[in-house]
Amino acid sequence: MTTRSTQRIAMALAASAVLVAGLSACVPLVVGGAAAVGVGMVATDRRSSGAQVDDQGIELRGGARIREIANDNMYVSITSFNRQVLLTGSVGTEADRLKVEEVMRRVDNVRSVVNEVTVGPPPSFQERSNDTFISGKVKASLLDAKDIFANSFKVVTERGVVYLMGIATRRETDRATDIARGVSGVTKVVRVVEIVSEQDLANIQSQQQQQQQQPSQGGATQGGTGGGSTSRVPLPPMEPLPSTPSGGGATTSPVR
Numbered sequence: 353m354t355t356r357s358t359q360r361i362a363m364a365l366a367a368s369a370v371l372v373a374g375l376s377a378c379v380p381l382v383v384g385g386a387a388a389v390g391v392g393m394v395a396t397d398r399r400s401s402g403a404q405v406d407d408q409g410i411e412l413r414g415g416a417r418i419r420e421i422a423n424d425n426m427y428v429s430i431t432s433f434n435r436q437v438l439l440t441g442s443v444g445t446e447a448d449r450l451k452v453e454e455v456m457r458r459v460d461n462v463r464s465v466v467n468e469v470t471v472g473p474p475p476s477f478q479e480r481s482n483d484t485f486i487s488g489k490v491k492a493s494l495l496d497a498k499d500i501f502a503n504s505f506k507v508v509t510e511r512g513v514v515y516l517m518g519i520a521t522r523r524e525t526d527r528a529t530d531i532a533r534g535v536s537g538v539t540k541v542v543r544v545v546e547i548v549s550e551q552d553l554a555n556i557q558s559q560q561q562q563q564q565q566q567p568s569q570g571g572a573t574q575g576g577t578g579g580g581s582t583s584r585v586p587l588p589p590m591e592p593l594p595s596t597p598s599g600g601g602a603t604t605s606p607v608r
Contacts, residue, residue: 398503398519398557411431414430414456418456427443428440429441433517436465438544439469442472443471466544468513468515483511487507490531493535494528494531499527504518514538515542515544516532517544519545525545525547
């Protein structure tokens with residue numbers, strides 16, 4: 353069995369698990385699942401290992417803090433990629449929408465927040481199921497493409513709107529956008545991508561190869577429950593923020 357086939361199976365199983373969980377009850381807070389990675393995803397992720405761990409910590413800490421302000425009309429999804437946070441879902445008032453963003457901006461190591469939360473009723477059972485199905489189709493389509501590295505992107509779907517997160521070149525981002533737009537049920541594609549140059553990408557890949565070749569040594573990371581979170585969940589350590597590559601940064605560009 354090829355690696356591509358194995359990854360397709362892993363994605364299908366992960367999507368099925370999320371769908372089953374979503375059908376069991378209406379969850380008021382959804383964490384993006386940075387910890388849930390498919391076969392071979394960790395080794396091929398363009399984020400550093402520290403950023404991957406930090407993303408898990410950001411989602412856990414952010415989830416704990418939003419639960420402290422949650423109400424019956426708040427349905428929020430938190431997805432962190434390379435320490436950049438995407439907020440989706442719905443709340444009852446504009447004040448709640450701004451409050452959720454403010455809370456997330458205070459979480460340790462969050463570099464930026466893209467607030468796509470809307471004011472209105474929460475998504476229905478059918479909408480949540482459809483979003484899960486669309487995400488699975490987009491991921492499979494990215495994986496099937498021969499001219500793009502599918503693991504460069506994380507896919508989040510909210511009421512038919514597909515959000516692409518990742519670290520990629522302009523060409524890769526445009527190609528992934530075209531692929532996502534071609535999937536049935538997708539109403540719009542929003543890119544929340546760190547655009548890097550070909551040279552920056554080569555440097556990232558070189559650094560990852562060096563890290564894989566060297567045995568892990570005790571790094572100078574912060575442990576414990578930094579940031580004052582009241583969560584009782586054991587949290588991973590947080591690394592200091594790295595400098596942003598030249599030409600990097602999150603780009604949000606809705607596709608009509």
